[in-house]
Amino acid sequence: MMLNPCSREKEVADLLRSGQWPAACAPELRTHVSACRSCGDLVLVTETFLRARSESAGTVRIGSPSALWWRAQLRRRNAAVERIGRPIFGAQIFALVVNLFIVVAFLAYQARHGMAWLNWLEQLPQAYSLHLENLSQSPLLNPGWNLMALIPAAASLALLGGVAIYLASEKQ
Amino acid sequence: MDSDAFAGFYERSARPLWAYLARASADPALADDLMQESFVRFLCASLHEEGEVASRRYLFRIATNLLCDHWRRPRQTSIEEIPEELFASSADSGQTDLLGPAFAAMRPRERQLLWLAHAEGYTHREIAQITGLASASIRILLFRARRRIASLLREQSLTSRRQP
Numbered sequence: 001m002m003l004n005p006c007s008r009e010k011e012v013a014d015l016l017r018s019g020q021w022p023a024a025c026a027p028e029l030r031t032h033v034s035a036c037r038s039c040g041d042l043v044l045v046t047e048t049f050l051r052a053r054s055e056s057a058g059t060v061r062i063g064s065p066s067a068l069w070w071r072a073q074l075r076r077r078n079a080a081v082e083r084i085g086r087p088i089f090g091a092q093i094f095a096l097v098v099n100l101f102i103v104v105a106f107l108a109y110q111a112r113h114g115m116a117w118l119n120w121l122e123q124l125p126q127a128y129s130l131h132l133e134n135l136s137q138s139p140l141l142n143p144g145w146n147l148m149a150l151i152p153a154a155a156s157l158a159l160l161g162g163v164a165i166y167l168a169s170e171k172q
Numbered sequence: 173m174d175s176d177a178f179a180g181f182y183e184r185s186a187r188p189l190w191a192y193l194a195r196a197s198a199d200p201a202l203a204d205d206l207m208q209e210s211f212v213r214f215l216c217a218s219l220h221e222e223g224e225v226a227s228r229r230y231l232f233r234i235a236t237n238l239l240c241d242h243w244r245r246p247r248q249t250s251i252e253e254i255p256e257e258l259f260a261s262s263a264d265s266g267q268t269d270l271l272g273p274a275f276a277a278m279r280p281r282e283r284q285l286l287w288l289a290h291a292e293g294y295t296h297r298e299i300a301q302i303t304g305l306a307s308a309s310i311r312i313l314l315f316r317a318r319r320r321i322a323s324l325l326r327e328q329s330l331t332s333r334r335q336p
Binding site: 005017040041042044045046048049050052053056057058060062063065066068069071072073075076079 | 179182183186187188190194195207208211212215216271275286290291293319321325326
């Protein structure tokens with residue numbers, strides 16, 4: 001198929017667009033259109049499409065613009081919340097990693113120092129018969145027992161639990 | 173754009189946009205959905221004040237992209253590869269009285285181009301902005317599509333005259 005549009009197509013298209021075809025058209029141009037295939041196609045197709053457009057536009061019942069407006073506002077708000085929440089999520093992940101690191105470091109430290117607190121746990125059932133004398137001999141007060149290591153471990157676990165609960169509740 | 177300005181813009185643009193979507197997709201229900209989504213996306217986009225003409229062109233661009241996304245969804249990767257049978261079922265569901273089977277016989281891309289050029293009156297450059305195709309390709313595609321639909325419309329007209 002040869003691509004050879006007529007030089008008068010623009011003239012015809014302008015008349016069609018302005019609604020002046022065929023009433024306000026020169027007879028000479030009308031004669032040209034009836035003889036030129038390209039211009040004839042243009043007139044036929046444009047007239048048909050313009051009629052179809054007004055027919056379609058006339059039949060449709062459009063909804064309320066306010067509903068779309070609020071829908072868009074809601075979507076924008078959600079997108080903004082998501083955008084703001086992204087660095088917070090990053091911070092949560094960072095906190096989680098730091099806590100895990102503390103726990104691992106604590107366990108490694110305890111393993112290196114003979115897990116002294118395990119001995120204390122083994123002796124815990126005997127605490128039923130706990131007396132003041134026993135308490136004074138308790139490994140808790142034993143200088144070998146590293147009480148200071150237990151406190152950070154408990155704090156880490158509490159913190160980790162808090163983060164886990166916060167993450168779970170936020171997801172819900 | 174505030175809510176009052178949007179209401180005015182919507183009033184002026186919704187019907188032409190719906191007509192475009194309904195004709196190009198041959199599915200009025202789909203046109204309803206895509207029109208709403210187009211307006212919501214239009215509002216969500218941080219578009220600076222560029223005037224009604226540019227805003228409308230942008231709206232048509234969103235609608236065109238949504239339509240292409242819809243067509244691509246069932247496995248097809250290109251709009252050109254979509255079989256005509258996919259559209260034939262819904263092509264007869266109203267809205268095709270004037271254009272009739274001639275328009276239904278056109279490829280989806282050709283429908284879009286023909287509608288934007290002849291019903292909306294967009295230039296080749298504007299159609300290129302809306303569809304994302306090259307302006308030179310639009311000229312060729314549109315020329316072929318127009319020739320084809322003109323032949324089909326003439327045939328359709330002859331057939332309807334012959335029938336009692």
